[in-house]
Amino acid sequence: MHITKFLPSVLFMAGFAGQPLWAATDMDMTATSDNSNMQMQHEHGGQIYAANSLENKWVVDRHGVGSWQSELESWIGSDDNKLFIKADGKQAESEQLDASVMALYSRNISTFWDAQTGLRYRQNNNLLADKHAVDAVVGIHGLAPYFFETQAYLYVGEHQHVSMSLEAKRDLLWTQKLISEPFVKATVLLRDDSKAAQKTGLSHAEVGVQTRYEINKTVMPFFEVAYESDLGQKATALQEVTPNEYGLVYALGVLLKF
Incomplete structure (x- = not known):
């Protein structure tokens, strides 16, 4: 009631x-x-991640000449959208620095593949002319069948420069810490009207294997051996043609991931 x-x-x-x-x-x-x-967003890849890797190595070429080489890859973003910074540099004994830097926007287009586009700045102080140039870049980065990490790019830039690059590699585990990584790298030069141009065609190719020991997830020393081929430079008003060169190269270095 x-x-x-x-x-x-x-x-x-x-x-x-x-x-x-x-x-x-x-x-x-x-x-x-x-x-x-x-x-x-949390369940569908909306989180922001970041990763960096830095590879430093001392390389001895087929003539016994040593050079210091470094490669940096850094990215930040989500599963769908990322910003990549890729840089590499090489300085041989008694020579000046040869380097390039790429800034790329990366968009996921399928389960294992990202489409990328951006700009590349390249600098070679050892050339007689046209030491600096900027290229537009478009390409893909992802995981090919049989777990080959693959990246392929097309470059179009100053001095009528048109080239393509391909890199593929795959990890093979001997133990949880000892890992071999077969790799292939190739650069095809389609056109170059600069005053210090290389020959067109397969201008550079490299096939080899890198074996690293993972002390931890950050520090990984490695040894590398590869077979390398270079077409050399073509004749221009400022330079003479050089012969094709090929042979084995060896490297000892350390990979850092953080």
């Missing part, structure tokens, strides 16, 4: 307040929607 008398009073007070007891406020609905969106 008491409950029956009390219920109308409660309903009247709720109606006087302007909303029924069971109705959620706009603020509550917005908060619920925001939480749902955040949870959905």
Whole structure:
């Protein structure tokens, strides 16, 4: 009896307040929607990640000439969108620095592949002319069948430069810490009208294997052996043609991941 008398009073007070007891406020609905969106982003790759790798090695070529070479790859972003910075440099004995830097936007287009586009700046202080250039870059980066990590790029830039590059590699585990990585690298020069141009065709190719020992997930010393081929430079107004060169190269270095 008491409950029956009390219920109308409660309903009247709720109606006087302007909303029924069971109705959620706009603020509550917005908060619920925001939480749902955040949870959905978290479940579907909306988190921001970052990774860096730095490879330093001392390389001895087929003539017994040594050079210091470094490669840096750094990226930040989500599963769908990333920003990549890729840089490499080489300085042989008694020569100046040869380096390039790429800034790429990377967009996931399928389960194992990203499409990438951006710019590359290259510098070779050992050339007689056209030591600096900027290229537009477009390419793909991902995992090919049989777990080959693959990256392929097309470059179009100054001095009518058009070239393509391909790199593929795969890890083979001997133990949990001792790992061999066969790799292939190739650069095809389609056109170059610079005053210090290389020969067109397969201008550079490298096939080899790198064996590293993972002290931990950050420090990994390695030994590398590869067969390398270079077409050499073509004749221009400022330089003479050079012969094709090929042979074995050896390297000792360390890979850092952080």
